[in-house]
Amino acid sequence: MDENYLDELNEQQRAAVEYCDGPQLVIAGAGSGKTRVLTYKIVHLLRLGYEPWRILALTFTNKAAKEMRERVEQLVGGAVASKLWMGTFHSIFARILRANAELIGFKSNFTIYDSSDSLSLIKMILADMGLDKLAFLSGPRKGQKKYKPSAILSAISSAKNALISPEEYVRSKDLLEIDARDNRPELYAVYRAYRDRCVVAGAMDFDDLLYYTNVLLRDNPDVLRHYREFFSYVLVDEYQDTNFAQHVIVTQLTRESGRLCVVGDDAQSIYSFRGANIRNILDLRKTYSALSIFKLERNYRSTRNIINAAGSLIDKNSEQIPKTVYSENETGALIEVVKCYSDFEEAYQVASRLSQLKMTSGDSADEFAILYRTNAQSRVLEEALRKRNVPYRIYGGLSFYQRKEVKDAIAYFRLALNPDDDEALRRVINFPARGIGETTLAKLTRAAIDGNVSLWTVIQEPDRYPAGLNAGTLRKLDRFAGLITEFVQADRKGADALELATRIIERTEMLKMYLHDSTPENLSKQENLQELISGVKGFVETRVEEGSDSMSLADFMAEVSLATDQDSDSGDASEERVTLMTVHAAKGLEFNNVFVVGVEEELFPSAMAQDSPAQIEEERRLMYVAMTRAKKFCMLTYAGSRFRNGQTVCCRPSRFLRDIDQRYLRLATNDNLGDDAPKVRPTVNYTASMAGSARSLNSLRKVQPSSGAPQSFRRPGQMQPSAGKPASDVRYALHSVSEVAEG
Ligand code: ATP
Ligand code: MG
Numbered sequence: 001m002d003e004n005y006l007d008e009l010n011e012q013q014r015a016a017v018e019y020c021d022g023p024q025l026v027i028a029g030a031g032s033g034k035t036r037v038l039t040y041k042i043v044h045l046l047r048l049g050y051e052p053w054r055i056l057a058l059t060f061t062n063k064a065a066k067e068m069r070e071r072v073e074q075l076v077g078g079a080v081a082s083k084l085w086m087g088t089f090h091s092i093f094a095r096i097l098r099a100n101a102e103l104i105g106f107k108s109n110f111t112i113y114d115s116s117d118s119l120s121l122i123k124m125i126l127a128d129m130g131l132d133k134l135a136f137l138s139g140p141r142k143g144q145k146k147y148k149p150s151a152i153l154s155a156i157s158s159a160k161n162a163l164i165s166p167e168e169y170v171r172s173k174d175l176l177e178i179d180a181r182d183n184r185p186e187l188y189a190v191y192r193a194y195r196d197r198c199v200v201a202g203a204m205d206f207d208d209l210l211y212y213t214n215v216l217l218r219d220n221p222d223v224l225r226h227y228r229e230f231f232s233y234v235l236v237d238e239y240q241d242t243n244f245a246q247h248v249i250v251t252q253l254t255r256e257s258g259r260l261c262v263v264g265d266d267a268q269s270i271y272s273f274r275g276a277n278i279r280n281i282l283d284l285r286k287t288y289s290a291l292s293i294f295k296l297e298r299n300y301r302s303t304r305n306i307i308n309a310a311g312s313l314i315d316k317n318s319e320q321i322p323k324t325v326y327s328e329n330e331t332g333a334l335i336e337v338v339k340c341y342s343d344f345e346e347a348y349q350v351a352s353r354l355s356q357l358k359m360t361s362g363d364s365a366d367e368f369a370i371l372y373r374t375n376a377q378s379r380v381l382e383e384a385l386r387k388r389n390v391p392y393r394i395y396g397g398l399s400f401y402q403r404k405e406v407k408d409a410i411a412y413f414r415l416a417l418n419p420d421d422d423e424a425l426r427r428v429i430n431f432p433a434r435g436i437g438e439t440t441l442a443k444l445t446r447a448a449i450d451g452n453v454s455l456w457t458v459i460q461e462p463d464r465y466p467a468g469l470n471a472g473t474l475r476k477l478d479r480f481a482g483l484i485t486e487f488v489q490a491d492r493k494g495a496d497a498l499e500l501a502t503r504i505i506e507r508t509e510m511l512k513m514y515l516h517d518s519t520p521e522n523l524s525k526q527e528n529l530q531e532l533i534s535g536v537k538g539f540v541e542t543r544v545e546e547g548s549d550s551m552s553l554a555d556f557m558a559e560v561s562l563a564t565d566q567d568s569d570s571g572d573a574s575e576e577r578v579t580l581m582t583v584h585a586a587k588g589l590e591f592n593n594v595f596v597v598g599v600e601e602e603l604f605p606s607a608m609a610q611d612s613p614a615q616i617e618e619e620r621r622l623m624y625v626a627m628t629r630a631k632k633f634c635m636l637t638y639a640g641s642r643f644r645n646g647q648t649v650c651c652r653p654s655r656f657l658r659d660i661d662q663r664y665l666r667l668a669t670n671d672n673l674g675d676d677a678p679k680v681r682p683t684v685n686y687t688a689s690m691a692g693s694a695r696s697l698n699s700l701r702k703v704q705p706s707s708g709a710p711q712s713f714r715r716p717g718q719m720q721p722s723a724g725k726p727a728s729d730v731r732y733a734l735h736s737v738s739e740v741a742e743g
Pocket of ligand 1: 010028030032033035036300589628
């Protein structure tokens with residue numbers, strides 16, 4: 001262990017690290033070393049003799065967890081670091097739930113539904129209840145659906161994050177009144193049906209991981225006592241973004257012992273739409289009377305200009321905890337603000353300034369980030385970077401695991417582990433085609449809902465749950481069931497992930513199906529399936545190297561099913577690339593050079609925030625997060641027009657540009673544009689190009705060739721989607737425009 005770790009901290013940080021006498025809150029601005037304090041505190045606890053497997057450290061993103069783990073590894077070595085309970089809330093809670101699933105009516109092999117599974121289930125339920133067609137007939141929402149699936153899902157999510165069960169929901173007059181006012185009085189029933197179908201399918205969605213952990217600890221005093229004693233110290237990063245469910249779990253675990261250290265910054269609270277509540281930080285004092293509050297005041301990350309500019313922006317928010325921030329860094333360059341004609345020109349400007357800066361600064365591509373408010377903005381940026389041969393990596397958007405062929409294979413993996421998984425079954429019951437059509441599926445679904453059992457049970461026990469199917473169809477279902485049973489048994493007999501995954505791909509003839517014709521799309525599908533298999537292989541090999549025997553398909557899936565949209569990146573981790581991500585995903589990260597694009601009204605701040613002062617403040621905090629990611633250079637751009645939702649709209653510069661003290665800004669002009677700069681958007685036939693674009697985009701989107709790192713060492717999160725056949729720029733432009741249109 002590196003004995004001098006305390007020397008790498010300033011006095012305030014050191015005091016925070018050394019304090020282990022009770023509950024502790026570190027509240028400080030961006031870049032002041034909060035995450036560093038957490039990391040070093042873990043090292044310090046180890047130094048004091050705390051056992052690594054009894055230290056629990058919670059982060060929000062997989063990337064943050066990974067970075068923290070790497071830093072701790074450097075300080076104490078990999079052997080010790082690997083024993084820590086360190087990860088995202090969701091991954092840690094999934095682990096606790098798997099160990100105790102039976103106590104709350106689940107099996108330990110429960111499936112984790114991703115957002116598209118959840119949405120598909122909601123749609124099925126709405127259709128079943130006859131609510132899917134109800135729409136507003138007049139008024140401002142004329143023609144809009146009363147039960148919009150995504151809105152229903154987020155209402156259910158909010159209920160869960162507030163720990164409200166369907167039974168409590170229906171008893172709450174307030175909630176029922178709100179729903180009646182919003183013209184969706186049956187929401188409680190949809191929530192209940194959704195919960196019931198998830199239970200029958202042995203599945204939890206992301207919110208359930210928090211919700212059921214609470215249920216587990218609430219209803220099982222022995223389990224609660226066990227974890228209270230087991231975790232000898234709990235540390236949480238980014239506490240300002242915890243929601244009620246997370247807050248309750250953390251306090252349940254540590255209220256008695258008081259061995260808790262949380263760090264956060266109220267000015268960076270950006271997840272209220274997901275139920276995060278800044279009150280959680282403020283209320284800590286009520287929960288822990290002995291709470292000690294530490295402040296960190298020196299910013300180590302950014303130049304003074306960046307700190308001052310971001311500070312002058314966040315000052316415009318009325319609600320915040322006052323903080324002192326100072327820096328001994330250089331003054332640095334002014335923040336560049338660039339006005340562009342269109343989003344196309346904006347992308348061109350960013351790519352061009354970025355390339356230029358890369359040459360003059362000597363910074364590697366890793367030190368550049370382009371941040372945007374919404375994922376849809378990435379298309380034009382990608383195109384501009386491609387033209388300049390700038391390698392990039394996208395977080396969010398269409399990740400490897402969201403590709404159709406990969407999802408199909410994963411659905412079979414899921415069924416092998418849990419055949420009750422309705423959404424997986426629905427996905428592949430007729431894939432590859434085996435003559436089981438929509439009508440059959442509808443009949444099976446009806447019988448499953450009526451019997452309150454899974455689709456699999458209906459297929460297994462046709463006499464008990466008659467679905468009114470003819471003998472021919474029953475035979476087809478039998479063959480399908482035979483295939484799944486074969487996989488289930490192979491898993492039970494102890495097949496490792498690679499054996500089972502290979503068998504599934506072979507026996508379902510999935511790969512073979514794509515071998516029939518060699519269109520670029522099919523080729524890329526084959527490559528992606530092969531990449532999936534090499535990912536599984538790499539996973540098993542790594543486990544062997546580590547001397548671990550957890551190498552079943554379930555172990556592989558435990559890693560894969562928690563790769564969230566935001567976290568999963570599109571490129572090989574070993575190669576230097578420019579990062580493209582939403583501001584939300586950039587939380588906690590830092591780069592020498594940051595470009596924030598689309599700084600326009602109705603985009604940043606979002607159109608949805610316009611009517612609510614509280615939401616405008618949240619958007620302002622988001623802008624503050626964006627700017628404070630930059631160490632040396634920060635550029636803000638806005639366009640006069642932008643292609644959004646199928647049309648070109650005029651845009652106005654964001655109010656946030658006016659909020660920033662002008663002393664720290666430099667308004668760049670368009671004069672540095674070269675001759676090849678697109679001043680006018682190319683004319684394209686949007687409607688024509690929209691047809692089929694979603695499919696071909698799959699193969700076009702990932703554009704950088706793989707670095708050629710040995711595949712066997714790739715972990716699941718690092719899988720590389722196939723690039724497919726590189727498209728010509730023209731085709732790419734058409735597709736990216738149509739994709740924006742769709743978004
Ligand atoms: P954010 O609010 O954005 O999450 P943070 O408060 O967690 O920021 P860190 O990411 O921990 O800040 O630190 C910001 C940067 O400053 C990091 O590069 C970190 O290594 C560096 N840093 C922090 N403290 C020190 C120190 N005492 N000496 C040298 N570098 C430091
Ligand atoms: Mg941090």
